[in-house]
Amino acid sequence: MLNKLKIINDPVHGFIKIPHEILYDVIEHPYFQRLRRISQTGLLSLVFPGAKHTRFHHALGAMHLMFTALETLKLKGVSISKEEEKAALLAILLHDVGHGPFSHALENRLMDNWHHEKLSLLLMTKLNEEFSGELTLAIEMFKGQYSRKFFNQLISSQLDVDRLDYLKRDSFYTGVSEGNVNTQRIISMLNVSNDELVVDSKGIYSIENYLTARMFMYWQVYYHKTAALSEHLLVKILGRAKKLVSEGMSLDAPKYLKYFLENQHFEEENELNLKNFTMLDDMDVFQAIKSWTESEDFVLSYLCKAVIYRHFPKTMSSSQYFSEDFIQTKIHKTNQLFGIDNGNELVDQISRSLLPYDTEKQPIFLLDKSGKKIKLEDSENQILSSFINQVNTKYILSFPREVI
Structure with a gap:
């Protein structure tokens, strides 16, 4: 019998585990293998020659960070079932499966403004049919319809594992050190309150560093x-x-x-x-x-x-x-x-245009020792958060x- 619980060697995160057989089956599917031939950063290699990595790399990295985040939350007493874990890993693994050639660049030119998230959902639905409904819960989480909101927030929010991976990965392959965020430190500070994702208050400076790193990566790399x-x-x-x-x-x-x-x-x-x-x-x-x-x-x-x-x-x-x-x-x-x-x-x-930190759309909450939730920008310990909530625009x- 084929061993599907493989270990993949990743240059950014080290060894990545495949903890469920369904994940291996999805990775081997032609829909997912296509991501090997889709650039993560479009034509960025014409500016930063090392930026040759693909959506395939990124999806595996995001899955790894999701697994690490879920393990961290379990250690903090958050109840997460095997089915929930499997669904969250499937959802993040497939979050970019609908990307077209050269990632974002051609998204709106080929299929009447079909956004990649819409296409990802369509392909996830097709895969769900092929795998006899094993992706049903993953699709619920992806769409934000699952009752426990923190799963969707780990997939898509201002502090999701998608962003954590692409910042660290793009920093690695471009050689731009400003984006090299400490993903392990950030993940170790994650917590859950009332089924919503929060950050332990002592992690405030790691979060502020992450937000500014993202801002620098946009202006120095993506918006170069x-x-x-x-x-x-x-x-x-x-x-x-x-x-x-x-x-x-x-x-x-x-x-x-x-x-x-x-x-x-x-x-x-x-x-x-x-x-x-x-x-x-x-x-x-x-x-x-x-x-x-x-x-x-x-x-x-x-x-x-x-x-x-x-x-x-x-x-x-x-x-x-x-x-x-x-x-x-x-x-x-x-x-x-x-x-x-x-x-x-x-x-x-x-x-x-870039809004480094959106205080209205899914704001980041800190959790103090008493269990009280505080908006990041309202914390008396914040240094930068209240200054990076304005839109900046550059014209070329x-x-x-x-x-x-």
């Missing part, structure tokens, strides 16, 4: 101007390709990508949609982009060459919105230089380098 531009270019390329196909142009593309380029409307119930989606990965998109560098459409060819040859447009960043007159000047120069009339396709204003203007 070249990283933001590369993600934007992917969206532009797919949007342009889909538009050209809808106008009758024939574009060479792999079978599964071609399906989404040629179709405009996608119903949830359509089996063909899901079948094609679960066969689609980064390789299909990158192959198409390489092919389209030779497209007869100037704009598509220009955008694809920018990605393939890493010949990115020039960028300017500001805390203020770029004026329409300034943008029109760049468009006019682009039209003149290339002899085109749609230079607006090559000049873009991108914005990135991109235009062809040849325009300079």
Whole structure:
């Protein structure tokens, strides 16, 4: 009989246990194996060369942290059954199974704004049918419908194991040390009060460090101007390709990508949609982009060459919105230089906003020794929490380098 209780060696967390056989079966399923071919951070490797890790890595890491968190809570007297443990591990393992190629970048271009969480839920439902209902409780937890709220909060909140893993993992693979949060310390401080997730009050500075680490990672890594531009270019390329196909142009593309380029409307119930989606990965998109560098459409060819040859447009960043007159000047120069009339396709204003700590949406609560719950920002011991609850926005203007 096959031993399914494997141990996986992970470069970030060390040895990861698979404590239930159903977890092994799900990991081996084609839906989950596809995540090996989905980048965790899109084209971030064009800025940080080491960022080649995948959604597969991340999902296993998040499962490991969930297991560690549940073991910690059990030691603190929180009653967690084997069924609840198994369901929570399944839910976090599959939380990203609906991600499309290059993760977030192409989410809204292929399937009419089908968010990855919606697709994850659809695929979890399909897997539940295949595994005779073994994922029913996991789906309840994922949707936030299970009575014990802390399970859903461990899956999705401002202090979930998803964020704990991707911060530490992305920090490791990019080499940006600011995101290297102490996951073990944070998890050791987790607790439960009235079936809601809280943090022991002595862990306040670990939590504040985690929130600021996340903020630095966003501005230094995820919202780095070249990283933001590369993600934007992917969206532009797919949007342009889909538009050209809808106008009758024939574009060479792999079978599964071609399906989404040629179709405009996608119903949830359509089996063909899901079948094609679960066969689609980064390789299909990158192959198409390489092919389209030779497209007869100037704009598509220009955008694809920018990605393939890493010949990115020039960028300017500001805390203020770029004026329409300034943008029109760049468009006019682009039209003149290339002899085109749609230079607006090559000049873009991108914005990135971040709210480091949302005090309204699932705030983080501290639990003092008397059992009283206090909002993180209301604690007399907080240092930073009351200063990182404002939205910050950065604007990036991109235009062809040849325009300079």
